[in-house]
Amino acid sequence: MKSRETIRDLALLAMFAALIFVSKNAMEFIPNVHPVTMFVMVLTFSYRWRALIPIYIFVFMIGVQHGFPLWWIPYLYIWTVYWAISMLIPYRKMPMKARLILLPLVCGLFGLAYGTLYAPAQAVMFHLGPHSTLKWIIAGLPWDAVHFFGNLSIGTLIVPLTELVLKMKKKYTD
Helix, strand or coil, rough: HHHHHHHHHHHHHHHHHHHHHHHHHHHHCCCCCCHHCCCCCCCHHHHHHHHHHHHHHHHHHHHHHHHHHHHHHHHHHHHHHHHHHHHHHHHHHHHHHHHHHHHHHHHHHHHHHHCCCCHHHHHHHHHCCCCHHHHHHHHHHHHHHHHHHHHHHHHHHHHHHHHHHHHHHHHCCC
C-alpha cells in the first residue's frame, strides 16, 4: 500500500511541476505576475520536504525552455529560500483569519524582495561591487512592486488551494 501512495504522490508532484511551469508561461504577458510563489507555498504546506520535487522540476524545465541562461542561475536558490520561509510558517496551527491575511502578505513580500534575493548572483556573475549592486536593486524596485501586488493578489488562493490539496490527500490516504 505504501508504494502505491508513493507512486501516486510522485505523479501528483510531477503534475504540480507541470502546472507551475504552464501557469507561469501562460502569465508571461504580464511581467512579474504569475502563480509560482502561490503554488510553492501550497505545496510546502501540503507536502513539506517533498515540495522541493515539483519546485526543482519547474526550475529545470525553465532552464531547458530558455537554454540555461545566466538569469536562470538564481532560480537555483531563490525558490529554496521561499520554500524554507514557507516551511517555517505553522500553517496548521494558525487561525483561519490569520492564514487569510498573513499568507498572501508573505507571498507579496517575497515578490517585493525578489530583486534583492536575485542581487547576490548578479553581483557575482557581473562583478558588481556593493554600490553597483545597491543601484541594481533600487532600479528594479518598480518591477518588484509589480511582483508584490501580483503575488499578493494570487496569494489569496493559497488557503483554499491548500485546504483542497490537504482534503484530497486525506481522502486518498485513508
